[in-house]
């Protein structure tokens with residue numbers, strides 16, 4: 001097989017990221033992109049690269065995934081994650097898991113060690129035990145900021161419904177879902193997404209992130225996608241697969257991402273963001289929220305940003 005130029009794209013969630021965590025969000029996606037790119041440059045697989053990137057983002061409390069996950073209506077953590085291998089089309093996901101640090105690793109175990117695609121709640125935690133994944137006290141994943149946000153939500157319940165739907169709210173409610181898409185030197189593509197969901201969500205609510213075709217999709221012949229934003233809107237549009245289908249029909253990655261998010265906006269009034277890599281290694285991203293932290297590593301160059309027109313570039317050593 002001919003070797004190709006590895007590429008990785010990262011997102012740290014599409015929403016109105018407040019100024020006080022904007023730098024930490026930028027740094028988080030840069031760190032994750034560097035890590036994934038290093039793996040790819042050393043001949044590692046796209047799957048290893050996206051998993052390692054998402055672990056970094058889950059461990060960084062500024063993002064709504066792993067440590068720092070948003071709290072549900074009962075004030076508890078329920079996390080969702082998925083991963084997909086574009087070569088075999090194998091996929092693994094977990095939903096509503098509580099006491100593990102890195103749901104993305106458990107999602108990969110579901111993909112590689114079971115005949116299933118998605119395990120939820122208690123069953124997912126039982127599987128984690130079988131795999132000797134250390135169980136952590138869910139309270140160790142709760143941050144001050146998430147607690148404060150939950151308390152704010154409790155006070156202004158109605159605002160959360162409108163947060164992603166283009167009705168501006170000044171409430172500091174966080175939604176930093178994370179995701180990664182990578183293409184390795186063998187042209188294999190993988191995608192991964194992880195989230196704590198949306199503050200104040202119903203107990204048992206599952207968003208788009210663990211749903212293959214909604215939050216995540218990868219197929220070597222066409223491309224890979226990871227999404228973020230209002231989960232219920234993303235599910236209705238099957239955003240990840242919609243982007244893939246547009247690319248399959250010949251559309252460029254960037255146009256496919258933009259057009260799909262516009263469709264989500266006009267058809268179900270949902271806002272969000274997506275990252276993508278096409279089969280030819282072309283990276284793309286777009287968001288219809290105020291901000292989204294993103295980073296791309298390709299040809300030893302790292303680029304990143306957060307505001308709509310922001311783009312920073314640095315050479316990687």
Ligand code: ASP
Nearest residue numbers: 175177197207228229231
């Ligand atoms: N899509 C996630 C969810 O609805 C949230 C996000 O991306 O911020 O669970």
